Amino acid sequence: MAEVLVYVDHVDGAVRKPTLELLTLARRIGEPVAVALGKGAEATAATLAEHGAVKVLTADAPEFADYLVVPKVDALQAAYDAVSPVAVLVPSSAEAKEIAARLAVRIGSGIITDAVDLEAGDEGPVATQAVFAASYTTKSRVSKGTPVITVKPNSAPVEAAPAAGTVEALSVSFGENATGTKVVARTPRESTGRPELTEAAIVVSGGRGVNGAENFHVIEELADSLGAAVGASRAAVDAGWYPHSNQVGQTGKSVSPQLYIASGISGAIQHRAGMQTSKTIVAINKDAEAPIFDLVDYGVVGDLFAVVPQLTEEVKTRKG
Amino acid sequence: MSLRIVVCVKYVPDATGDRHFADDLTVDRDDVDGLLSELDEYAVEQALQIADEADDAEITVLTVGPEDAKDALRKALSMGADKAVHVEDDDLHGTDVMGTSLVLAKAIEKTGYDLVICGMASTDGTMGVLPAILAERLGVPQVTLLSEVSVEDGAVKGRRDGDAASEQLEASLPAVVSVTDQSGEARYPSFKGIMAAKKKPVESLDLEDLEIDADEVGLEGSWTKVESATERPARTAGTIVKDEGEGGKQLAEFLAGQKFI
DSSP, rough: OOOOEOOOOEETEEEHHHHHHHHHHHHHEEEEEEESSSGGGGGHHHHHHTTTTEEEEEEEHHHHBBSSSSSHHHHHHHHHHOOOOOOEEOOOOOOHHHHHHHHHHHTTOOEEEEEEEEETTTTEEEEEEEEETTTTTEEEEEESSSOOEEEOTTOOOOOOEEEOEEEEEEOOOOOTTTTSEEEEEEEEOOOOOOOTTTSHHHHHHHEEOOSSGTTTHHHHHHHHHHHHHEHHHHHHHTTTSSSSSBBBBBBBBOOOOOOEESSSSSOOOHTTTTTOSSSEEEEEESOOOOOOTOOEEEEESOOHHHHHEEEOOHHHHOOO | OOEEEEEEOEEETTTSEEEEEETSSSSSOSOEEEOOOOHHHHHHHHHHHHHHHSEEEEEEEEEEEEGGGHHHHHHHHHHHHOEEEEEEGGGTOOOOHHHHHHHEEEEEHHHOSSSSEESOOOSSSSOOHHHHHHHHHSOOOOEEEEEEEETTTEEEEEEEEEEEEEEEOOOOOEEEEEEETTTTOOOOOOOOOOOHHHHHHHEEEEETTTTOOGSHHHHHSEEEEEEEEOOOOOOOOOOEEESSSSSHHHHHHHHHHHHOO
């Protein structure tokens, strides 16, 4: 059966959820062969095997952490050469997209980014994308070379599908450009203990209506009662009320959770671009005319400082 | 020696307008106003700041696009760039990222460069991979998605804020850089800048000038094929209630009904 290369996003061996979703999609096309790089690469194998990886190619070298992107491209290319896959699937993180794009140039292939679904087709995998701030849905395929496709988080269910997951060491020789961009310092982001924004099943976001960094605890408390991630609109981020890493929208994160709760967010195109594909959308805004209400399944016109704490209390009570 | 900066910009349909696909499934440029991609203004701004710090620098702004794309170049020139290069050719219609990056790379090499600066993504295609592809094609370091950037002693330094960590990066010139919308607010063109821009040179190049065959680009030469584009159905109107003191509880009731609580 044809093999599909899957690039693994992991943190010290802990596989991130979007990679498991990729394995679900990869199995629609062929047999998944995973590629895990860097510290903890071998530790990914058990989880990957549980979710359908027939093989796990691993490599570790200081170059992966010390230099930007290119060493990983060299490694993914080595895996490509070793496997000759029918497709290469990569999670749509900022770094992984860059790795995928450079691989595509090297192997003479077209690339599709930010797919939200993938199915097998007569002429190769067909990718679904949400474009123009999710106002259109397109179906596309790569027409030259081996398809390289990056897939957004929450695009497929995580499914158990036990496979061999045989670990094989990948031999990588780094090219002369591998050491071009040095990572001279790295400051890990402090964990908030909340789910990752792009991976969360529920996202609670605050915008201009939150009116100050000191008020964001209202949003955080609701998020914590629901086990949700916290997002912010560009207005709230630009005002310095919440970190840019939590920004939802065109220039921030694009999210597609089961439930999206927008509080004090008007719903400008910039924001809609990042959340319009959410399954259920709920908004709280004091302006009944706010465009966000065009998107909602349920909306409350009112003061978020009254509605959100009451909702938080009610959630806690119901959850006991 | 002069620091040669090339800023790649894109002329895009206005994101606040009603964007559509044309019959051939390319972006419809006729029914919606175009403009310099907002995210590329940050690239122009950082180029201007780097040029200010350098003893001697020249900023060339480069675009690939139809006749109207000159508007994007003019905007960048009025912000303060020195000259412009416009690659325009009927055979470019429908070119995807692989073809566009090929054209840009050839035009950058022809222009001569020490530093290429791009925005983080376009506001229409939103792929965000073109800067990485350019670095691959040009064979120079990729220093991308920077929130802070500076050039000193023949090296580019910058901060990249990733999902897991914030990284300080460093590479020797020549290099390809991309900057995010966190890199600093872009300036508005001054009246003087707008007037001066009218006199700045705009060089036009076509595929022949760049020694690129027509079949390497365009819709036919595209490396990807859009098979269908469907307008997303409007979301069915939801329930909207006015908070009369029980809004939070009503919302909880809805969420419980949907099994979220």
